[in-house]
Amino acid sequence: MTAAAGGAVAVVWPFIDQMNPAADTLALASIEFDLSKVVEGQQVVIKWRGKPVFVRNRTPKEVAAAVKDDSASMKDPQKDAERVKPGHANWLIVGGNCTHLGCVPTFGGGDYGGWFCPCHGSVYDTSGRIRKGPAPKNLVVPDYAFLSDTKVKIG
Amino acid sequence: MSGHSTYEPKTGIERWLDARLPIVRLGYDSFVDYPTPRNLNYWWTFGGILSLCLASQLITGIILVMHYTPSADHAFASVEHIMRDVNYGWLLRYTHANGASMFFIAVYLHMFRGLYYGSYKPPREVLWILGCVIYLLMMATAFMGYVLPWGQMSFHGAVVITNIIGAIPVIGGPILTWLQGGFAVDNATLNRFFSLHYLLPFMIAGVVILHIWALHVVGQNNPTGIDPKSKHDTLPFTPYATVKDGFAMSVFLILFAVFVFYMPNALGHADNYIEANPLVTPSHIVPEWYFLPFYAILRAVPDKVMGVLAMFGAIGVLFALPWLDTSKVRSMRYRPMAKLYFIILLVVCVILGFCGAKLPDDQVIPGLVTGITPLDNDLNSWVWLSRLATAYYFAYFVVIMPLLGLIETPLPTPETIASPALSHPATTPAGATADAEKKG
Amino acid sequence: MLRKLTLIAAALATLAAASPALASGKAKEHADIAYSFEGPFGKFDQAQLQRGYKVYREVCSACHAMKLLSFRNLGDKGGPFYDKKYGNPNDNPMVKQLATEIQVPDIDTETGDEMTRPAVPADRFPHPYKNDYAARAGNGGALPPDLSVIAKAREGGPEYLAAYLTGYEAPPAGLTVPAGQHYNAYFPGDVSAGWAGDKHHAPPGGFVAMPPQLADGKVTFDDGTKSTAHQQAVDVAAFLMWAAEPKLEERNQMGLAVMVYLILFSGLLYMSYRRVWKNESH
Numbered sequence: 001m002t003a004a005a006g007g008a009v010a011v012v013w014p015f016i017d018q019m020n021p022a023a024d025t026l027a028l029a030s031i032e033f034d035l036s037k038v039v040e041g042q043q044v045v046i047k048w049r050g051k052p053v054f055v056r057n058r059t060p061k062e063v064a065a066a067v068k069d070d071s072a073s074m075k076d077p078q079k080d081a082e083r084v085k086p087g088h089a090n091w092l093i094v095g096g097n098c099t100h101l102g103c104v105p106t107f108g109g110g111d112y113g114g115w116f117c118p119c120h121g122s123v124y125d126t127s128g129r130i131r132k133g134p135a136p137k138n139l140v141v142p143d144y145a146f147l148s149d150t151k152v153k154i155g
Numbered sequence: 156m157s158g159h160s161t162y163e164p165k166t167g168i169e170r171w172l173d174a175r176l177p178i179v180r181l182g183y184d185s186f187v188d189y190p191t192p193r194n195l196n197y198w199w200t201f202g203g204i205l206s207l208c209l210a211s212q213l214i215t216g217i218i219l220v221m222h223y224t225p226s227a228d229h230a231f232a233s234v235e236h237i238m239r240d241v242n243y244g245w246l247l248r249y250t251h252a253n254g255a256s257m258f259f260i261a262v263y264l265h266m267f268r269g270l271y272y273g274s275y276k277p278p279r280e281v282l283w284i285l286g287c288v289i290y291l292l293m294m295a296t297a298f299m300g301y302v303l304p305w306g307q308m309s310f311h312g313a314v315v316i317t318n319i320i321g322a323i324p325v326i327g328g329p330i331l332t333w334l335q336g337g338f339a340v341d342n343a344t345l346n347r348f349f350s351l352h353y354l355l356p357f358m359i360a361g362v363v364i365l366h367i368w369a370l371h372v373v374g375q376n377n378p379t380g381i382d383p384k385s386k387h388d389t390l391p392f393t394p395y396a397t398v399k400d401g402f403a404m405s406v407f408l409i410l411f412a413v414f415v416f417y418m419p420n421a422l423g424h425a426d427n428y429i430e431a432n433p434l435v436t437p438s439h440i441v442p443e444w445y446f447l448p449f450y451a452i453l454r455a456v457p458d459k460v461m462g463v464l465a466m467f468g469a470i471g472v473l474f475a476l477p478w479l480d481t482s483k484v485r486s487m488r489y490r491p492m493a494k495l496y497f498i499i500l501l502v503v504c505v506i507l508g509f510c511g512a513k514l515p516d517d518q519v520i521p522g523l524v525t526g527i528t529p530l531d532n533d534l535n536s537w538v539w540l541s542r543l544a545t546a547y548y549f550a551y552f553v554v555i556m557p558l559l560g561l562i563e564t565p566l567p568t569p570e571t572i573a574s575p576a577l578s579h580p581a582t583t584p585a586g587a588t589a590d591a592e593k594k595g
Numbered sequence: 596m597l598r599k600l601t602l603i604a605a606a607l608a609t610l611a612a613a614s615p616a617l618a619s620g621k622a623k624e625h626a627d628i629a630y631s632f633e634g635p636f637g638k639f640d641q642a643q644l645q646r647g648y649k650v651y652r653e654v655c656s657a658c659h660a661m662k663l664l665s666f667r668n669l670g671d672k673g674g675p676f677y678d679k680k681y682g683n684p685n686d687n688p689m690v691k692q693l694a695t696e697i698q699v700p701d702i703d704t705e706t707g708d709e710m711t712r713p714a715v716p717a718d719r720f721p722h723p724y725k726n727d728y729a730a731r732a733g734n735g736g737a738l739p740p741d742l743s744v745i746a747k748a749r750e751g752g753p754e755y756l757a758a759y760l761t762g763y764e765a766p767p768a769g770l771t772v773p774a775g776q777h778y779n780a781y782f783p784g785d786v787s788a789g790w791a792g793d794k795h796h797a798p799p800g801g802f803v804a805m806p807p808q809l810a811d812g813k814v815t816f817d818d819g820t821k822s823t824a825h826q827q828a829v830d831v832a833a834f835l836m837w838a839a840e841p842k843l844e845e846r847n848q849m850g851l852a853v854m855v856y857l858i859l860f861s862g863l864l865y866m867s868y869r870r871v872w873k874n875e876s877h
Contacts, residue, residue: 019347020332020333020336021336022337022343025343050338050339050341050433051433052434100459101316101318101319102314102317102321103315104434104435104436106438118439118440120454121514121538134454134457238842239663239668245845390875395872398864402864402868405857405860405861405864406861408857409854409857412853412854416635416850416854417635419846425748426748428744428747428839438783
């Protein structure tokens with residue numbers, strides 16, 4: 001009986017596991033990006049693992065606005081400093097998918113000077129934190145590191 | 156209803172076959188001699204129309220597959236290849252794309268007919284539930300089919316809907332990756348949707364057979380909601396129902412043809428003629444019209460998980476309907492209060508559809524200034540209207556239906572379907588037709 | 596039954612009303628143009644398509660690809676250079692001539708080197724840029740969209756395109772146009788970021804990366820039509836509509852036959868229905 005059940009599971013598993021990411025999909029390496037191309041107040045969208053990543057060179061005004069709101073009431077409270085690398089406060093690197101249902105928010109919409117998601121109206125501030133709308137989490141900060149002052153490695 | 160068979164094989168071959176596989180007998184009993192209530196109105200023709208839709212979608216779909224390339228790099232161009240280079244490809248593709256909308260128009264009318272005349276009440280519970288299963292399968296098929304042209308709406312629609320699974324706590328993430336076959340909607344997702352889009356219609360066809368089987372066991376409901384009691388109450392399916400269904404199908408095809416030939420893109424979105432781009436979401440993404448009410452329910456709830464639950468609950472509640480309605484009377488023709496709430500439900504569903512098409516924060520009445528602060532700030536928005544409508548939608552099924560059956564006094568129902576006094580004043584045969592139609 | 600049909604018609608009308616309502620862009624409403632291809636009997640105006648092709652070839656094609664079109668399409672039935680004598684557009688001398696005027700990339704089969712050669716009717720319209728990155732680099736970071744189906748990919752279709760192409764109005768006072776961008780009153784964008792006044796009453800339109808392209812006399816029309824910027828815009832929009840929906844004429848013609856048949860067939864069925872049910876009360 002147990003043997004039969006074990007056999008059945010062993011037969012079914014390949015049929016389920018084939019749906020998981022294939023080897024070539026998993027092999028997507030990390031990427032390096034040259035920041036010198038992004039001038040202050042600008043944002044570049046790069047593709048990483050098939051999804052957009054926002055690389056934004058924030059103006060001092062935007063940074064100040066983000067820091068000022070650190071203690072405001074938020075759905076997913078986080079300080080601006082936790083979302084950037086020390087010494088590089090102007091560089092905000094976040095996943096470009098709304099944490100609600102994955103649409104790509106546009107910059108410059110909404111009341112918080114950050115992003116606005118066209119799908120269901122989530123509003124993010126200049127730190128990419130969720131301030132209004134149905135999204136449950138802040139824009140995700142991917143694993144990244146500064147290789148030099150003008151170069152980052154994402155992933 | 157399924158009395159004993161009256162089929163009599165006439166030729167030797169028929170007798171030979173009947174003794175081995177009585178398939179001709181089955182067809183004869185189901186579609187020729189089958190007794191149908193004599194008072195069925197035009198709302199009862201949508202079953203036939205729906206089989207026509209399914210057949211049309213299957214045939215055009217199988218042909219389209221002969222020319223389509225399921226690949227993220229080539230899907231968009233291959234659809235355009237069908238539209239430009241394949242002989243009559245434009246006709247096949249527009250028929251298939253608009254056919255989906257026609258299918259849903261028919262299925263919604265079919266469902267609301269069932270709701271109004273109490274076709275879900277005993278002994279037709281299983282019949283109703285099978286219908287709900289077909290509806291669910293149709294939604295899944297339509298959604299996956301919409302992804303295949305790989306336009307902007309296709310892609311971001313797929314992103315939004317698959318991400319709904321991600322709302323499940325803890326295991327949502329891995330399941331999402333498993334469904335998408337990667338970390339984002341991509342080629343793997345397109346291919347599996349294509350595979351399922353091809354499979355599901357055949358499952359629909361299978362459940363349709365069960366649906367018809369169940370129908371032939373319990374018999375058709377009718378506008379009075381009372382069971383046929385004698386031979387006077389029914390007429391044989393052929394020619395009476397066949398000719399009526401045929402006429403209704405033909406009229407429905409006129410509507411279908413108007414869309415296919417003269418406004419083939421009216422029900423679609425301009426953005427879907429832009430090839431999918433994962434880096435930009437169209438400024439206003441909306442599903443196809445037939446999903447708009449559910450989309451509005453999803454957006455009405457401020458919490459992600461609850462929104463998803465509400466959306467699925469809106470469909471799930473239909474499955475429980477046979478046990479939520481406590482009324483002893485089937486047809487709302489004799490339930491004045493229920494009739495009123497039913498009409499409100501109809502309006503609410505249309506309102507939800509509108510809410511789904513609008514930006515949630517836009518004002519319902521633009522520029523309205525009342526001086527009443529909450530109304531000027533927040534309440535005058537589509538999201539609040541959809542909250543109100545969602546509340547009614549659920550209240551109708553969960554509160555109003557069970558209560559009404561207990562407190563309402565129904566009108567007297569006729570003794571039999573054929574009894575002229577209460578059902579239909581059918582005195583002069585010529586005038587009877589027109590009169591009956593007006594009443595239906 | 597009439598009442599039911601009315602109900603169904605009303606329901607559909609509501610649906611139809613809901614679809615255009617989706618385009619709630621804050622742009623100036625485009626003007627109505629009386630195109631020959633509108634309505635159930637619409638046909639393309641061949642002279643207009645020829646003028647439109649010339650505008651595309653001489654102005655738009657410098658930056659915009661039309662990757663779904665081949666030169667042979669120009670000689671297809673209903674197309675700009677269709678000629679009854681040449682059922683196969685590959686034989687159409689006008690199409691051949693237009694194709695040879697354009698160089699397309701190819702591979703030299705003897706050496707394997709990249710080369711260019713004059714196009715043949717079966718070739719696709721060549722891309723103006725090597726790839727999307729080159730296209731972006733040449734246009735200040737903005738990617739010129741492919742124009743193959745653009746007339747169906749924009750709300751408002753060819754009428755919107757015509758309005759957009761000539762919609763570069765002077766920005767209203769108080770509106771700062773970002774560097775490298777241009778104000779267009781018909782583009783459904785959002786200019787509130789550059790608007791000094793009340794954000795909720797920002798002017799209509801949006802900022803676009805493409806500078807104004809059409810000007811009076813910029814393209815010389817072979818048929819003597821006066822070449823105003825407006826005329827160029829109207830004609831190229833008609834050409835783009837043809838490119839997006841080349842089977843429109845075929846569709847309208849077939850539609851007429853189908854409608855006539857279905858209406859007669861429904862009438863017949865209705866009469867048989869009346870006959871079958873004549874003696875049955877219901």
